[in-house]
Amino acid sequence: MVDAALEAEGLVKRYGSRTAVQDLSFRVPAGSIYGVLGPNGAGKSSTLRMLVGILRPTAGRVSILGGSPDRATLQRVGYLPEERGLYRGMSARSAIAYLARLKGTPAGKAFKAADRLLTDHGLGKVKRKKIKTLSKGMAQKVQVLGAIAHEPDLIIFDEPFSGLDPVNQRGLEETIRAQAAAGRTILFSTHVMEHAERLCDRILLIAQGKAAFEGTVRDALALAPSLAVLETDGDYDISPVLAPLGFQWTEELGEHGNRRWRVRLENGHGARQLLQACVEAGAPLSLFEPARASLHEAFVALVGDKAAITAAE
Secondary structure, three states: OEEEEEEEEEEEEEEOOOEEEEEEEEEEEOOEEEEEOOOOOOOOOHHHHHHHHOOOOOEEEEEEOOEEEOHHOOEEEEEEEOOOOOOOOOOOHHHHHHHHHHHHOHHHHHHHHHHHHHHOOHHHHOOOHHHHOOHHHHHHHHHHHHHHOOOOEEEEOOOOOOOOHHHHHHHHHHHHHHHHHOOOEEEEEOOOOOHHHOOOOOOOOOEEEEEEEEEEHHHHHHHEEEEEEEEOOOOOOOHHHHHOOOOOEEEEOOOOOOOOEEEEEEEOOOOOHHHHHHHHHOOOOOEEEEEOOOOOHHHHHHHHHHHHHHHHH
């Protein structure tokens, strides 16, 4: 048993004069849940396609399950591409079984796995229905199940939460946790960092094709500034109080019609100064408390507001 399920060293991918991925190196511990995070266009899909051999790196190397990513090794890998695609005339169980058979699973075992997975994930009643009759969310769940039906040692999902409603997103999170509990290694990409906060042991943050951070979620959050959450009664606007003092903030929807503000505490602007300013201005505060930073805020702290906006665009 290798201690790293996947290793990438100095990965580079160029498309003509454009560099999509630049000198990425990371290591995915066996049995872990690993997230590749960043905004759309950051280079996540190009990275994952190089890992599974769909794209040839311009430079760098990949090691999977202790060996090169050849046909035999990739039989032990489950992969969900960003572009979804199943044979629409196949039934759900046939589509899953087909994908499992492509990975070397005998036909009988493949169909048994398909039936079990569909039943376990609430799709037993539609297992004989054709893909073209299923909703988009159901079809996507079928393709996810097809990626794990052959019980791979390493599972790679490219933007698996995209297009799923909140209920199905939670179901997919449960599936990922269950696969990890069974001893498998999961790597997934996403631009929605909340999923990584809940699931991942380690993450790779990418901005414009470059690594901005690699490590544990806890270590990434430690790099974000401290925060305070304020709520003001009614429609009171606290921004004229914050701006002259150099505070940075975002506004959220509060409870009971109030306005809520997440204020960054950095560069000498602390909670005491913030509270004093609010009191002196007579701001009608209904809430003032420290807050836990998010991975998005850690990403902004790592690459800067301007770079984060540019990457998102």
